[in-house]
Amino acid sequence: MSEATMTAPASGGRPKVSKISEAVIRIAGNSQDGIQAIGGFLARLAGRSEQEVMTSYEDHIKSLRKGGIVLFDSDHVQPKPEWQQEYRHLGVAISSMTVEAIGGTGKDKGKNMFVLGLVAKMFDLNVPKLEKLIGERFGGKDESILNNALTAFHAGYSHSLDNVLETFRFVEGQKRAGHQVVMTGNEALGYGLIAAGVRFGAGYPITPWSDIMELLRRELPKYGGTFVQCEDEIASISMALGASYAGRVAVTGSSGPGISLKTEALGYAVMAELPLVVIDVQRGGPSTGMPTSVEQSDLNIACFGGHGDSPRVVLAPANVEDCFYTAIEAVNIARKYSVPVVILTDQAIATRIEACEEPNLEKVCQDISPDLTPIADFKPYDLSASDGLTHHAPPGKRIASGKYPVVTGLEHDEMGHPTGSPKLHLAMNAKRRNKLRKLASELPVPQVYGPPEGNVLLVGWGSNQGPIREAVDRARAAGDSVSSLHIRYINPLPPGLENIFSGFNRVFVVELNDEGIYGYGQLAGLLRARYCDAKIQGINKTDGLTFKVKEILEQTRARLAAAKAQPATA
Amino acid sequence: MSTAVETAAPPGTPTVRPAQLTKDTYKGKIHPDWCPTLHGRSLAVATGAKLGNHELKVICTGGDGDGFGIGGNHFLHTMRRNVDLTYIVMDNQIYGLTTGQISPTSVKGMKTKTTPHGSVENPINPIPMAIVGGATYVARAFSGKQKHMVEMFKGAIQHKGFALVDVFSPCVTYNKDNTYQWFNPRVKILEEQGHNPADFNKAIERGYQWGDEIPIGLFWKRADLPSLEELEPVLHDGNGPLAFRELGIPKEQADALIKELL
């Protein structure tokens, strides 16, 4: 089955060509149907054509607008009568026609290419470009595979669309400055780490983190680096920490339960003040949960997971392009503040394909090789450091005084030797905490999207940026006073939030996690704890799918209605 | 494969995989009471189940990544304790669920998503590892030889002590090296070659054999070591399985304790 939504108004009647500027195409099917491939081709095509398309594989027909077109495989799907009244249905015998085109051996394979052909026809897409993309994807393997893919694509493209009510043509998008590159969030993170100078990583297979691990394993040898697939999650973070200690910030990562397993070592990195980058590609939890669904429920473990007081940095990229820069930023924060940095991304950003502005690699790529210059004397945890920041000395660095440091997880003195002194524990706790305060003071104040004052402020993080901004646009178009704020720095929080919040009557934190016992989600909980402001409330859901604009608007209205009935004590 | 487990268990044997402690199972006959646990931890859960109700037959199933990768330590410690359970590993020499990364049993040189240049690592060989690790029944089967596999399972289930059956269970999607076609001409049944499973040297030697001829069958078996639950004194005080004992302590014990604390 395949479904499609158009933003162009449905006119009905006989076939005609409508000009549109954007389209939402949702593709649904079984796991072996290769539906991701269709999304990938379309996104790559759009990236080249300066049009924004995001892939999405949700199979919920409710996300379709009234009057939208449902293109379905009539061999397998019997549309429900009540749906047929709401949406325009178009049945094509996709399975049998694919088999007819590429032979019985193809079976289910090739259906996706047939559908791609259908979509290309319906939207009058650039066929030579698509053919080239198909060639890049399937070329090099068995020649018959490429031939089958192209045959199926052309069969779909040449399928008679006489009974289609409408076809569409995209108006030319605005030409953007610079080149565009098309990639997934996981790719952007992986390449970002390489640009940042990371040359060692360790991990364990788990969905959806594995892509990053595979990318680094493939690419790092070109730079003289290595990625090790370990026996488990604990070994992975330990090995990465070992490499960080050896002198160059390393990376580990995981998803879901794997993050739980890493928390002991994460606490060690805080205590030992070792730099490290940990990527958490969030998925549905708890436990094994929903491995291929999106959720933002790891904020608490990322910020607070572990025993004892263990302040660490947590960053959340907003989109695919941001993943690339967040990786570099994470590496530099880890180096400067000698602290583990968790990058909280999620399944939606990880697998989503977006077109991004090409970075100036010559400028952003950096060398972070260890500095082994001999020094006269050294204290690894110097309490008198003027900026409060210290850095460990990598092994191999000569210290002329002959006094060498120990890096440790025990509470320690300035040389890293164990201590039970209450005074030192206080001082070291303060040292580890204050460097995060210093970082917080250096962070930029986030920008409000929309007017800086009004009735409602929608606060979001991670992959919610897109739908929240769209919700703001639509609400404002309808005359509602709604703005939004996106938070990239989760821990520590950026400065100036209280000033921003004070300009609004209501602050709704939109996040993909449970509303919890007290009625608000994880970021909302953090903001309430930080600002003691009861007007901060949550808009939450955990159905494993990204927020739809409609859902945000509905919940915002519901909150406002409820507040009218019972005014908040702001 | 799951049918093979059903066939192998003698009728009337209570069976759990890894375990669910219900009165039903305790009294019951074979029915698929099973309990998926955490990645790599099934043996630890199964040991708990066995000690909680030592009258159960416990069967644990898993894969090579689960058993020898993330769960490798539990594998070793369950073996040395000789916990009376049957451990069936469906060994496909790859991480299949996460769509194809090397596993601890992947052969050297194998190209996967995490070894695009070919694996450089020496794989684990579960057979010698189990023999020296303290397992008392060590067998290997091949899912292409169903009848033989059932025999291995039967022997394992009837064995008192830790029984490992490592099953070559080719992953038809992600492992293009060790396929049914690859295994079929190579596997040779030990039982047909007069192998003596009481011979330690031969067991190890045959366990290491790999290449044109790969032995399957019972490599190693010893019946002279007691299993863990036979050694735990508290399980043999005549009060039956721990799971069904009365909770609480007798009045005289409670009184004595209160007296002591006062």
Place this chain on the structure above:
Amino acid sequence: MSSPVTDIPVRGGNITAVPPLPDSERKPLTKKEMSADHPTWCPGCGDFSVLALYFKLIEKRKLWHEKITTIAGIGCSSRFPYFVQAHGVHYIHGRALPFASGVSLSRPDLHVFVFGGDGDAFSIGGNHFNHTARKNIKMTYVVMDNWVYGLTKKQTSPTSPPGFKSKTDTWGAVDQPINPMKQAIAAGATFVARTTHTNPNHVLQMMEAAMDHDGFGFIECLSECVEFYPGAFDSSNPRKGGAFNLVPETHDVTDEIAAYKLADEPFPGRFGIFYKADRPTKNKLEAGINAKAQEKVKGLKHWQILQQNFDRMK
């Protein structure tokens, strides 16, 4: 969307750079220069002997002070790095080996030493032990085996013999212990040796041999816990009427089955190298992969290599 963190100081505090020294300038290190904190071990603990011999090894092999990297997990013996005046890491319980692997794989210029106890190595860290062994990552690993959890005051360890009465087995241990020699060989270790703290010359000999081995060199060193398991190894100590039997000269160290047989001898068993195999290290094999990959991008700057990927995504 550029990072606000751009100014990264190389080091905080008052750091003064000094000129590097040529190799000929390595001056002898006295015991005083090599020792840091006074060991927290109980008087009479076997670990003292291992520490003293480590100092001897450093001086005998003329290791550069700054290139000594000592890594440990958690346990009595794992306090080791604090007592050595050199770069050291006191890591978390059971995970010293993967940490050390990270150092070893990213710094071919260093020789990595890992020290630990039996609980750390074979219980909580048992899986890492196996996998580091099979991957054959270059380092020297000395396990000070005292057959008991000493730091936490007498619980059963994975090497405690059956019948050992501890706080967790008041009626005597029922679990079959691990045989570290067999375990290491079966896991794929390429250098497996056994020694005891009561024979210093032998300890040093084994440490040297392990250090010279190109691969994962593992030594089990019996090290008595005088507090919680006194007398455990008396039967291996000639001064206490026991027998210190070397591995027979006829033993073929490449013969795995012969090694298992040696390992099967009842306590006190044999001392020396049980097994040694010449198998390439992961360090070497990864370097081979890198050389091949780098050949294809020869002459390109790192950003230019990355640019090739970005060009393909246009």
